[in-house]
Amino acid sequence: MxxxxxxxxxxxxxxxxxxxxxxxxxxxxxxRTDLDPENVETAVIRRAFPEGLTEAERRAVGQRLLRLGYSISHIANLSGASTRTVTRWKAALTA
Structure with missing residues (x-):
């Protein structure tokens, strides 16, 4: 794609x-386009981004991991997103 x-x-x-x-x-x-809190919580506990997460869930997991102190590059590697995308997730936290 x-x-x-x-x-x-x-x-x-x-x-x-x-x-x-x-x-x-x-x-x-x-x-699915909704955000399932159970999927987000499972992904945060496992520190992984399983396939099948919606974009909103991926963003929520990334933001939770940022709050836990994980680096932008580490989250980008886990999620498969670019570091720029994770930087945007971080900016949305402070906005």
Whole structure:
């Protein structure tokens, strides 16, 4: 998908997340756009960004990890987002 910088498997054009997102969108299963506090809490406890998190959940997990003192580069590596994106998440905390 445009703008996706997650690693792809050998000889694949899409990463697993994008491939699954396309599959879900064509299979009739509605895509979630809401924020589930349980998903956010689980991701913060595990210090990981599992596949299937919505964008709002990823942002919430990133912001919680920032409050816990994790560095921007560490959160960017965990989430697969750019350091610039994590910097924006941090700026939104102080705004």
């Amino acid at each position: 445009p703008g996706c910088n997650r690693p792809r498997a050998c000889r694949r054009t899409l990463c697993h997340s994008c491939r699954h997102r396309i599959y879900r969108s064509t299979s009739g299963v509605p895509l």
